[in-house]
Amino acid sequence: MLYKRSSALFHEAQNYIPGGVNSPVRAFKSVGGTPVFMKKALGAYLYDEDGRSYVDYINSWGPMILGHTHPVVLEAVSQQLEKGFSFGTPTELETEIAKFIIERVPNVDKIRMVNSGTEACMSAIRLARGYTNRDKIIKFEGCYHGHSDSFLIKAGSGAATFGNPNSPGVTQGTAKDTLLARFNDLASIQELFHANQGEIAAVILEPIPGNMGCILPDEGFMQELRKICTENETLLIFDEVMTGFRLDFGGAQKALNIDADLVTYGKIIGGGFPVGAFGGRKEIMDYLAPMGPVYQAGTLSGNPIAMRAGLTTLTILDQDRDLYNRINTTTKILHEEISTILSNKGIAHSINRFGSMVSVFFGDKTIRNFDDAQQADHATFNQFFHHMLTEGIYLAPSGYETWFISDSIQNIEIEKTLEAVEKFKK
Template identity: 60%
Template sequence: MYQYKRSSELFDEANKYIPGGVNSPVRAFKSVGGTPVFIEKAKGSILTDADGNEYIDYISSWGPMILGHAYPKVIEAIKEKVEDSTSFGAPTELEIDIAKLIVEMVPNIDKVRMVNSGTEACMSAIRVARGYTGRNKFIKFEGCYHGHADSFLIKAGSGASTFGVPNSPGVTPGTANDTLTARYNDIDNVKQLVAENKDEIAAIIIEPIAGNMGCVLPKKGFMEELRTLCDQEGILLIFDEVMNGFRLARGGAQEYLGIKADLVTFGKVIGGGMPVGAYAGPDEIMKVVSPLGPVYQAGTLSGNPIAMIAGYTLLKDLNENPQYFTELEEKTEYLHKGLDKVLAESGFDYKINRCGSMISVFFTDVDVLDFDTAATANNEKFPQFFHEMLKRGIYLPPSSFESYFLSNSLTYEMLDKTIQAAKESLEAMK
């Protein structure tokens, strides 16, 4: 039986100085109860906590550790580069190298602007879309998370045409007025919003494969219709690939789905897990960005050399070894089949969604296609399953609304151990 004495002590101490004891809310285990595990180190797919307990990791730092924690090539590159200083606040050749590599890998983009987080990337992309189109409103989807910028923290009203209502204190009604929220996978709902706000919508932003309501895939034809609608109405389609980028394929969700986006945003995967983000698009759109154009965006740490070398090293490895994506998909399929078998034997209601190396288990009897159906799985079974798995050395996302992210450092022995742990956990839940 695992002991959590040190983690408990650290959480008590953290609560004295950090709001809620954590620097990002999901880490607080609010959704599952109990005390969060404080991690001390990680290697490959194994996390080690402050009490010395080891876990097989299915979070991968929320996506970017595609080839595992402390990936040797990335670590060596960081060690070498850090000798030159941790920040310059001035241009470096390395920024050109990674931008050139991203443009080579990702379809439909000519230019990349580096920022410092996925939130900043999405916030900037919306500003660019507004500057380019001369329109103010945009559509987001319930259950898709694009960071904590004010305009994204909006929940739809009861009617499809109702203006957004802030669902976080500190977000002003004025900000909410320009944010429209649609139902994921419901093209008729999107068309209604567009019709009711004719020539006012600058952009539609979406997680092409959702990861923030669990792993939720677009219905067949949904993305194609969204692309057609944007073309007809002069609206920019923004793919938030903070989670999808370079995980599903070399070219991300655009390549994987065969759908062209007008702007794409990326997160820490382009920094090998370091704090970084980016937005990218064709010349025609990106020319509005300062200093070329009037849309202002800046950052002292943008293009930080440590993040750039980490990201360049990881992306170069992914680009040169496309078999990694096949291997990841095969491992995820293996896990899917194993979990499907033990869940079917358990007698519990469940659904499993999978796309590439993203997968989610939902304790529900309905197909999970959007936020409302994902919410049916946010019940007492998930916290039980989470803690039973944790006791058996399996670290799952501590929320039913988060996708699992697999790393290629996972071995089939680890996957078998995970499936066996799930079998034992489900038996214990009975």
């Protein structure tokens, strides 16, 4: 049995942890089978409790852009640990990383650190509502912004994986203030603005969605969305928890040449440690307590270990801008070669890619939005996932997720991946 110890650990975990996992998609409920328990990670590889290794294409769902346990980051964190784990006071390090980000990304004058992407998006929405004195927000079907109540309405990612996008526990009062638009469908957005004139505080979206698989915006879609928000005095919020410092050093704002009013961050800016952040124009951010009336707080916000890991990671990226060319090239090679192999096998598929994010969908349909993603052939994806896992390739255990490529993926890992795809039989 390949996963003997993982199976035993999962059985035990279910006695103490709901579903045996601390984040639902880890349970393998979508793809079936027993989740693999990991013991360690290094470079491009994960190592499980049964002694098997895997080329890693989730990279902790995005933050490990340098690969796992990068030696420079590891050394910086080790030195920071000796100075203390958490202070509950301001530190110079918080200012250093805030200044670093603000000086290098477009349209962010001030930024506040929090503890997760969920917290960042939740806080950004509260700030937008307080700043505009409006209650309603628009989100897009299939875009996932964490598990805050306002967002669990036809969300992507784990919510879609389990076929339960409207989570029990979310009140009707909360749900009525969240309006749903379809990604890449400007008419659906215009209809919502027309029906709710003067009531919409913000539009929030993943500029390159990664929680219904990687989805690309149609040409002109983002520009028109920016225009609609400006005309209606509605804040545009980019959820860059995934895309921030991954698609480009300036994130999706720079890659798409669109200025958002507020931007949320996470993942890469913590170097693999729990972190989140939200930032934007000065007049909006100054509406936060203690300067303004919108309250937001967090005991571990700006944790020195996360700040050191994040600042070190960002510094490496800043000093090696060619890294983006390398990982984008790696992703392009994987995209093209996998597509060629599947086509030669007569397996219907489509692949979406932007930068170092890529998704393989099975079926004849081009995937442009959440409805399309739901109509993909998820049964074939599940077969593909387990085949690749057996071959030592770790993919996200859901057809609604994105692969994240790291700089540690080299030719040997690409070859191993393509050899595994060659062996796949539908």
